[in-house]
Amino acid sequence: MPFETTATIASFGGKLLKLAHKATSTSCEMKLNLYLPPQSSSSDKKIPVLFYLAGLTCTGDNGAEKGFLQHAASKKGIAVVYPDTSPRGLQIEGEDDAYDFGSGAGFYVDATKEPWTKGYKMYTYITEELPKALFESFKQLDGSRMSITGHSMGGHGALTIFLKNPGKYRSVSAFAPISNPINCPWGEKAFKGYFGEDQQQKWKEHDASELVKQWKGPLDILIDVSQTNVYLNSQLTIPSHPAQGTGDNFYKQGQLLPENFVKAAKESGDDKKVELRMQPDYDHSYFFISTFADDHVEHAAKHLLAW
Amino acid sequence: MPFETTATIASFGGKLLKLAHKATSTSCEMKLNLYLPPQSSSSDKKIPVLFYLAGLTCTGDNGAEKGFLQHAASKKGIAVVYPDTSPRGLQIEGEDDAYDFGSGAGFYVDATKEPWTKGYKMYTYITEELPKALFESFKQLDGSRMSITGHSMGGHGALTIFLKNPGKYRSVSAFAPISNPINCPWGEKAFKGYFGEDQQQKWKEHDASELVKQWKGPLDILIDVSQTNVYLNSQLTIPSHPAQGTGDNFYKQGQLLPENFVKAAKESGDDKKVELRMQPDYDHSYFFISTFADDHVEHAAKHLLAW
Numbered sequence: 001m002p003f004e005t006t007a008t009i010a011s012f013g014g015k016l017l018k019l020a021h022k023a024t025s026t027s028c029e030m031k032l033n034l035y036l037p038p039q040s041s042s043s044d045k046k047i048p049v050l051f052y053l054a055g056l057t058c059t060g061d062n063g064a065e066k067g068f069l070q071h072a073a074s075k076k077g078i079a080v081v082y083p084d085t086s087p088r089g090l091q092i093e094g095e096d097d098a099y100d101f102g103s104g105a106g107f108y109v110d111a112t113k114e115p116w117t118k119g120y121k122m123y124t125y126i127t128e129e130l131p132k133a134l135f136e137s138f139k140q141l142d143g144s145r146m147s148i149t150g151h152s153m154g155g156h157g158a159l160t161i162f163l164k165n166p167g168k169y170r171s172v173s174a175f176a177p178i179s180n181p182i183n184c185p186w187g188e189k190a191f192k193g194y195f196g197e198d199q200q201q202k203w204k205e206h207d208a209s210e211l212v213k214q215w216k217g218p219l220d221i222l223i224d225v226s227q228t229n230v231y232l233n234s235q236l237t238i239p240s241h242p243a244q245g246t247g248d249n250f251y252k253q254g255q256l257l258p259e260n261f262v263k264a265a266k267e268s269g270d271d272k273k274v275e276l277r278m279q280p281d282y283d284h285s286y287f288f289i290s291t292f293a294d295d296h297v298e299h300a301a302k303h304l305l306a307w
Numbered sequence: 308m309p310f311e312t313t314a315t316i317a318s319f320g321g322k323l324l325k326l327a328h329k330a331t332s333t334s335c336e337m338k339l340n341l342y343l344p345p346q347s348s349s350s351d352k353k354i355p356v357l358f359y360l361a362g363l364t365c366t367g368d369n370g371a372e373k374g375f376l377q378h379a380a381s382k383k384g385i386a387v388v389y390p391d392t393s394p395r396g397l398q399i400e401g402e403d404d405a406y407d408f409g410s411g412a413g414f415y416v417d418a419t420k421e422p423w424t425k426g427y428k429m430y431t432y433i434t435e436e437l438p439k440a441l442f443e444s445f446k447q448l449d450g451s452r453m454s455i456t457g458h459s460m461g462g463h464g465a466l467t468i469f470l471k472n473p474g475k476y477r478s479v480s481a482f483a484p485i486s487n488p489i490n491c492p493w494g495e496k497a498f499k500g501y502f503g504e505d506q507q508q509k510w511k512e513h514d515a516s517e518l519v520k521q522w523k524g525p526l527d528i529l530i531d532v533s534q535t536n537v538y539l540n541s542q543l544t545i546p547s548h549p550a551q552g553t554g555d556n557f558y559k560q561g562q563l564l565p566e567n568f569v570k571a572a573k574e575s576g577d578d579k580k581v582e583l584r585m586q587p588d589y590d591h592s593y594f595f596i597s598t599f600a601d602d603h604v605e606h607a608a609k610h611l612l613a614w
Contacts, residue, residue: 010533010588012598065593066372226317281317286372291319 003137012074013038016064025129026087027119033064034134039077046142048170048304049079049134050297053126053150053157055284056186057104060084063151066286072297078304079141083130085153087119100186101193107181108157109206111194120194123206127161127168147300151175151289152250153186155223159208159261163215171303173222173296175289176251179261180209186255209257209264218271222299224292225258226282227251250284310444319381320345323371332436333394334426340371341441346384353449355477355611356386356441357604360433360457360464362591363493364411367391370458375597379604385611386448390437392460394426407493408500414488415464416513418501427501430513434468434475454607458482458596459557460493462530466515466568470522478610480529480603482596483558486568487516493562516564516571525578529606531599532565533589534558557591 181187462484488494
């Protein structure tokens, strides 16, 4: 379906478009932000695209407002897509009951368990419907040059989507990704809800540490992990979350498990370069993302602009 | 009064402190953000300070999250102070009735009209109480090297505070400042409310275009003005505001009047260099501020690091 442009806002010399479209896979209207760098209007050459998948509780707005990916993207000539994190308003019982399941927590999978099969198809939306719609509507975007990144739940989304689709994305990076969801509380809750408790094979198909074992050939992945403090993904507070205000955090709680991913990558063969950078003092918020955003855009640019 | 540090968050290699203190001038607890660049812990040398005054509806959080000033400040070794825009919770009748008067709209003046004299003393707070408290508590800050900038109402604050205190601030710049408040609806409403309708002399004492006429000697001011679209100062929407969604904006409505300031500066003598950059396509939001934040920090650094 074509996009409605609800706002066009200049940002770092380019344009941020606030878009909405009726999506079939998610059975609802989906909102997103699309950043077009200055090169998209000044050059005849098509521009590559970086997808940024946001974390729990976020919409497509948070990254666009506070992630500062536009800063480097405007210099490199890369478009950035900021999708939403779930369908909205499907009127499924319980969809708004928790911050880590349902609305704002689609986990970038296609649910196979009722009642979530009605629209909780974020995997299909992100990998198929959204790019198809974007490349049809915005002819200046180069559908043959995509990279993907994301934060926390979105880091899980980026890693798994990259690993499940060899050749589709030129590169992947992640900010504090949930790296081994089948072994952490967030992942277990989500996969139990969206797939069912007994669907272990399905769980593994959306676990980055499992998927990387199957990857053939070289890999070049940048992962930054924040090590301290509380959760400030969006403006929303998460009153029920145990980490709030304790000084503990999701990494220490074992929600992220990036070492498991690195270990699996190493054990599965040579030339799998996963650069894992532990960042002391940083928390799980956009202050962390914005600080390292330039590096992640640079990582994508290395692959997107290589040929 | 000493500060309570409610959070310490790493950002661009430095630390963002969320502070609160009981302020005498404003008769309430004031919250603010203080960004300490990496140089503040790695160097014995004291570091200079840039004050960022926010616009209508904002708190000290918005600029810290979405203004992107930390990006350049971390490289230059400059601390950034993000104060609130008014007292809070004084229980004055009507203080929360409008987005452009009372809470979130202190206009950086000391009210002389009842009932606002009870705490609406943002001029004294910003120019005296806050810096005194900061320099007493944070010995790594250099009280002899301050610059000031701000957005919209905060741009008015920055310009007037700079011009009323020769020698106190090394430089000033502004994003879309209200430059001639005695001749625009926002300023007229605020000054009528805080000073009274018949206090024309008082009004002029807080009007940048009047004050610049009295300035002796050279000036070097950077002003960026966004020319289009709607108001998105903070996450709050302003349902009553006529500009919302019309495609018109505050510059076109005559709320900012930066040309009046430039004209007054020019007429009052030589060597008053006001660089006014009109920015087409940009709106009045933090997307505008973040885009030009590097330039404004650079402008301050030119003066703060000169000697």
